[in-house]
Every structure is written in structure tokens, then in C-alpha cells.
Amino acid sequence: MIRVILPAHLRTLARVDGEVSLAVSAPVTIRTVLDALEARHPMLLGTIRDAVTGERRPFLRFFVCSEDWSHGAEDRPLPLPVCTGSEPLIVLGAIAGG
């Protein structure tokens, strides 16, 4: 199972506590994980990436195994620790605003 950690506001919106666990068929990429996440929780459509263009929303980041995968890595295969569930895919909101 793929583990996804969402920002608190999106956990509230999706009505989930803690992490989300998803079964994702290969290839396991950020795009296919988010596809599975939005299929399970359709209220998240448009909140992480634009519903039309598919582009990541500007104030969000994707962290994978302590690396920033936010830029142009949507179709890059996620590393084994994420695929096996030992490491999560982290969707992080920027520290900004008031």
C-alpha cells in the first residue's frame, strides 16, 4: 500500500484521520497516486493539482524520501520505500500567509 500524508485542511475536507493508504497499480508515480487519491476522495479534486491542467497548485510541494519531487517529477517512478509503504508520499502546504 502507498501511504500519503496530506495537509491538515485536506484531511478535514476528505474526512480522514492520519495517513491515507492506497493500492496503486504500476507504474507508481506521483500522478498515479494522486489519481487514486482523487478517485477515493473526489472532494480533493482541484485542491492539490488543477482539475483541468493537472498542474500542481503553486503553494503545495511533494516530498519523497527527504527529497523535493515537486518539479517535473509527476511521471517519475517512485522509489521502492514509497512503493512498499515504508516511506510516505508527503503533500505539504507552503508556510505562508496569515
Place this chain on the structure above:
Amino acid sequence: MSGVRVLVGTKKGAFLLTADANRQAWTVDGPHFGGWEIYHLAGSPVDPNRLYASQSSGWFGQIIQRSGDGGRTWEPMGNQFVYEGETGTHQWYDGTPHPWEFKRVWHLEPSLHDPDTVYAGVEDAAIFRSTDGAKTWTELPGLRQHSTGSRWQPGAGGMCLHTIVLDAVDPQRIFVAISAAGAFRTDDGGETWRPINRGLRSEFLPEQEAEVGHCVHRIAMHPSRPNVLFMQKHWDVMRSDDAGDSWREVSGNLPVDFGFPIAVHAHEPDTIYVVPIKSDSEHFPPEGKLRVYRSRTGGMEWEALTKGLPQSDCYVNVLRDAMAVDRLDECGIYFGTSGGQVYVSPNGGDDWQCIVHDLPPVLSVEVQTLP
């Protein structure tokens, strides 16, 4: 009529304030959607338990929420607002062409006849309609694609369609207002639109009486008299007696004719309310005195309403969607401030009291009169 429910949108969530018809003892429920900007909430006139809310965030974009039980529980609905056809460009702040980009829903206007039909005014300016209870949204593109659209430009708050007024007599007629393009009207249910800005004068425009480009802040109408419109413009309070075909200034003896909201008494079509604000840059009440001004003559002659409102050291603003009236026998007037206060006058403006005084900055106030 047994009571009222006040729907308050703030910068950090939604609040529902309820009271019986005396409007003295209030229950405050919230925050709903804590931490999110709630630009507007609105209830269906034909089903008061059906509520819609515009929830948005710079991080996570636009969400539309719907309630079927008067706001006790909510359900996220459709949030795809896609411009129809060629997107086109409008003017940017520097005068260069800029493509239309959806940013947020400023205003929701439920149909007067069908609880599943609701209109949305959005930034960048366009009007959308849902006929399935906000599950899906379709633009009425004739407005954005009007021949003047490429000349529209944003005000300081963005290029937002913030006002939608439905005609209670003619269901094909809708009025909208856009900052800073002006007012527009459709007479065919939203297929085609035309600017209705004749008589408006804006000193910040090179052609001061131009067809478009006016910063209209709010339009109000009494449902029994749909040809009479009142407008709070960036400067000037205006009146039209021909459904917007022409306007005349009715600022009269106001201490300053700048402001954001304007509202009409529920039972007296010529009694109107504004909140004068010092501008261009201060955006707080003149002399630090929070005063609502009432005209019982449809404009020109105004009286200050101050009893119960702070008359010293008050430096809040009242935004365009943050004033409303109820329909109880003795009409109640409500407004919310950038300082987080929501005030009510249960007697048409004569006396005021603060319902709550420490909410986040208030973006919108609507009132439902409950059976």
C-alpha cells in the same frame, strides 16, 4: 415568522447566528470550514435549509459546499469552473492583455424558484450556473465574451463578478456588477448581456463616462420594484428607475459618497442604507465614527444612524457583500466589519447592537427569515 439565521462568511471560516423574531438573544455556531476563506454563503429562497457556501484558499483553491439541513452538516460539491470556448484576454493592471484565469467564487445567488439552481459570480469575472445543486457548473459565456470584455480591467481586489441580482418579476432578467468593468444586464436568461452604465462617471477613467470601466461596488433592488436599482459605486451613490438604462446620482448630503454595500429595506422600497467609508486609501469610517446612513426617499436626503454603534476610535471597513436585511414585520438590518463585529438593528436602523464582536474579518453577511 419565527426567527432569523444570519450567514456570516469570514477570512477564517463561516458562522451561523440564529435568534427568534425579537433578535435579542443570539446563538453563535461555528466556525465551519475553519481556516478557509468563506467569501459568501447563501440560502435558497424556496428551501431555507438548502445553503451554499464558497470556500477557498490560496493553497487549495476553490471548494463549493452545500447543506441540506440549515448548516448543521455540509457536503463538498463540484468545484470545476471552466470558461467556455475561447478564453480570451482582458486588460491587466499595466494595460497589457492578460488571459482570463479562474481564481475564486465571490458570490453565490440561489434561484428564486428552484433550490437546485444557483448562480456563481467569479474572479476573473464571469457568471456560472448550476442546475443540479452545485454538482456541475456551466458558464454563461455571453457576458465574458461581450465585445467590451477585452477592455475590462481588475480593481485593486481583482477582476471579480461580485453582485448578482435576480429579477423577481421577469425570470429572464439578471443584473450583475464587476469591478472594475461596471454593471451589465441580460434580458434573455443569460444568453446575451449589455453594459448598463449610462450616467456613471468615474474620474479615474480617461473617458469619464465610458461604456465600461466603472468600479461598481454593489447593486440592490427591492423585489417588488425591479426597475428601480440602487448602486454604491467606488465613488457616488446612484439610482436607476429604468432597470439600469440610465443612472443619476443620489449621494445628496452623505458625508462621503464612497462605500461598499448598499441595501434596501424589506418593506419600504424607497428606504435604503449605505455605510460611508473614507477613501481612496484609508477605507475606514470618517472621524472614526461607525455610521450607517439611511435615506427614506430613495436617495438624496440621508440621516446618520449611530445609536449603539461605536462613535469614536472605530477604524473598520464594511465590505460589499457584508450587509443584509431580514423580512420580519419590523425589518432588521445587519452588517459585518473587517474587525470581526456583526451588528443588527431590529428596528430598521434606529437602534443597533453587536451580535458578536471578535470574529475573523467579515467578508459577507446574508440573512434568512425563517418560518
